[in-house]
Amino acid sequence: MEERWSTEHVLSLAPDAASQKAAGKLSAPAPWSGTGTDGTALWGECKGSGRTPYRTAIELATPAYQCSCPSRKFPCKHALGLLLLWSGTPQAVPAGEPADWVAEWLASRRERAEKRAKEPVDPEAARRRAEKRGARVAAGAAELRLRLADRVRHGLADQSTAGPWEEVAARMVDAQAPGLATRVRELDALPQERLLEEYAMLHLLATAATRTDELPAELAATVRARVGYTVETSEVLAGPTVRDRWLVLGSRTVPMEGGSDERLTTRRIWLRGAKTGRPALLLSFGRPGQAPALALPTGHLVEADLAYHPGAHPLRATLGERYGVPEPAPAEPPAGLTVAEAVAGYGTAVADDPWLESRPTVLGDVVPVRTPDGWFLTDGHHSVPIRTSTVPESALWRLAAVSTGRPLTVFGEYGHQGFAPVTAWAAGRRPVGLTNA
Structure with a gap:
């Protein structure tokens, strides 16, 4: 029997809350006709206010959406409604062959993908662009080092010469170093006791950015990415x-903050190879009014090729060819680490990448507890604080409700500021997402 996506996963694809609400009104069979699925795509016609129904098609693997409605939101309420109908009322979306208009859309997508793959690349032009940008980045990094040294020279407590870092961040944007700009903007919000630490890490990164030719190839790739x-x-x-066969451990969709990107959203999807055991992070971005394009259901297996971005501690990857649609994984939770093992693993990763804030981690047999000092996950021997700044309070109570005092397997990101839970598994149950609680 075909596995349908959960309602939670479908709603996570929506570009905003209004789209979720509107889609709920289209999740019943009444407004739909000509619906169908061939296991890789969905299609249907939705009755609107005009004479002609809106034609909606969804390619499930990416997923990708197409609708004849005039909405500027992506996916639109019709695509979300069709997904909810398919998810909640399977008999309303019967198996069949794609209609002609659906087949044409799917064929055009394949043709565009093949064309992009064959587009020629001018290596000489790429080399000149890289050299020009490298010079600008190096100049910006050198300026940042001087600014940081100047602040330290006057003393961190002396605010008479210290102004907002936004001007410096703008200079880093001009230098085509957006990663440096993001870290510089964060300085204004840091508490006094963390400033020296962040100054040192930022100075180290700026120094490395001026000397990438002298670094080992993998470390140089890490610096460029940062x-x-x-x-x-x-x-x-x-x-x-x-x-x-990559297990989808979880996902989180958050708005990007700062600068001109404040209305963009980023979706982070974490995977683990069933055979290799390698972790991977997929990133997808959405413009205003559009949800990030890539979405994979938590707790499913995706057989695919992944290509890792270069780096000293490779984690980010790009999704290549997929072999079939996502399939549900066995109900058993993935293998997890003890808290002590998680701490040691993070330490090893930081030795490769000093600027690594956190890494994907599965903790096994842990119980969530709330204390006067905050929320913690404990395995009975060691405890790790939960980063409540990244998880809503409702998600933590949901985590406690799933546990009912019994050990859980919890996936999240562990780093020097604590653990940010994303997904939880109770014995014999399907995974529960915590990021949209």
Whole structure:
């Protein structure tokens, strides 16, 4: 029997709360006709205010959406409504062959993908662009080092010469170093006791950015990524790939803050290879009014090729060819670490990448507890604080309700500021997402 997505996963694809509410009104069979699915796509016609119904199609693997309605939101309420109908009322979306208009849309998507893959690349032009940007980044990083040294020279407690860091952040944007700009903007919000630590890490990164040619290749790639260099998807996929059945551990969608990107959203999807055991992080971005394009249901297995971005501690990856649609994983939770093992693993990762804030971690047999000092996860021997700044209070109570005092398997991100839970598994039950609680 075909596995349908959960309602929670479908609603996580919506660009905003209004779209979720509107989609709920279209999740019943009444407004729909001509619905169908072939296991890789959904389609249907939804009655609107005009004579002609809106034609809606969804390709499930990416997913990708197409609708004849005039909405500027993506996915629109019709696409979300069709997904909810398919999820909650399977008999209302019967198996069948795609209608002609659906087949044409799917074929055009394949043709565009093949065309992009064959587009020629001018290596000489790319080299000149890289050299020009490298010079600008190095100049910006050198200026940042001087600004940091100047603040330290006058003393962190002396605010007479200290102004907002926004001007410096703007200079880093001009220098084509958005990663440095983001870290600089965060300085204004840091408490006094953390300033020296962050100054030191930022100074180290700026110094490394001026000396990438002297660093080992993997560490140089890490520095470039931290500074804000991006690598073309085609370039990443042209390198080695890893084929595996990837377990979707969880996802989180959050708005990007600061600068001109404040209305964008970022979706982080964490995977673990069933055979290799390797972790991977997929990133997807959405413009205003549009949800990030890539979405994979938590607790499912996706057989696919992944290409890892270069770095000293490779984690971010690009999704390559997929072999079929996501399938539900066994109900058993993934293997987890003890708290002590998680701490040791993070320490090893930081040795490779000093600027690593956190890493994906599965904790096994832990219980959530609330104390006067905050929320913790404990395995009976050691405890780790929960980063409540990244998780709503309702999610923590939901985590406690799933546990009922019994040990859980919990996936999240562990780092020097604590653990940010994303997904929880109770014995014999499907995973519970915590990011949208």
